[in-house]
Amino acid sequence: MKKIFFFLFMAVAATSNAQTTALGMSPIPPINLVDTVFSGSSHSHTVYVKNTGNTIFNDSLEIYTSVYDSLLGYNIVDVYNSNSTVLINPGDSAAFALTAVYNLSPTGYKTGVDIIVVWPYATNATITDSLTYSVYIIDPNGINELNIYTSLKVFPNPAKDHVLVDAIENKKIKSIRLIDSKGCSLNIELNGSIINVENLSEGIYILDIELENNQHRYGKFIKQ
Numbered sequence: 001m002k003k004i005f006f007f008l009f010m011a012v013a014a015t016s017n018a019q020t021t022a023l024g025m026s027p028i029p030p031i032n033l034v035d036t037v038f039s040g041s042s043h044s045h046t047v048y049v050k051n052t053g054n055t056i057f058n059d060s061l062e063i064y065t066s067v068y069d070s071l072l073g074y075n076i077v078d079v080y081n082s083n084s085t086v087l088i089n090p091g092d093s094a095a096f097a098l099t100a101v102y103n104l105s106p107t108g109y110k111t112g113v114d115i116i117v118v119w120p121y122a123t124n125a126t127i128t129d130s131l132t133y134s135v136y137i138i139d140p141n142g143i144n145e146l147n148i149y150t151s152l153k154v155f156p157n158p159a160k161d162h163v164l165v166d167a168i169e170n171k172k173i174k175s176i177r178l179i180d181s182k183g184c185s186l187n188i189e190l191n192g193s194i195i196n197v198e199n200l201s202e203g204i205y206i207l208d209i210e211l212e213n214n215q216h217r218y219g220k221f222i223k224q
Contacts, residue, residue: 023051037137047118051089059125067116
């Protein structure tokens with residue numbers, strides 16, 4: 001009986017000490033990310049790949065960028081290739097500069113809030129974590145969106161308890177919605193020109209107000 005227990009113990013110990021090579025995206029938000037962009041524009045930002053295993057990673061790697069669609073799933077819009085060997089010690093991270101080109105397509109970037117998912121890939125590594133963030137894309141060629149986006153002022157920004165909405169041009173409001181960083185619409189009420197945001201989670205929100213003439217006014221604010 002003692003021999004059986006000993007062999008079982010050694011098997012568990014060997015498993016726990018197994019050498020693994022694993023990569024994941026650091027949860028650090030992209031550095032220099034521009035979260036509101038115009039379609040057709042390009043911007044560069046920096047992401048971090050972390051060695052989440054217990055052995056040195058010493059190989060080339062790729063970084064995939066995809067747009068998440070609730071119906072189509074994850075649609076890859078860009079692939080970064082290191083083209084050379086990357087060395088990352090266990091527990092350390094390496095920085096990579098990615099350039100996003102926000103061209104609109106049925107299976108890629110779309111106007112509004114886009115949920116972006118980024119993950120690394122290497123042939124000899126297990127992939128553990130991805131990175132998710134959002135980008136708001138404006139099409140300046142559609143319904144003069146450039147002007148109506150800047151016409152809605154939301155303040156204070158950042159906000160803690162409430163925001164005030166200005167410059168709605170004295171038109172009646174037909175509908176109002178709030179969009180969070182995951183692209184989900186939230187029900188809110190406008191009390192005069194004041195919106196209570198006290199119960200919202202911290203993050204970036206897009207405000208979409210439809211007026212009685214069916215035109216939209218957009219604004220963005222940060223909830224602290």
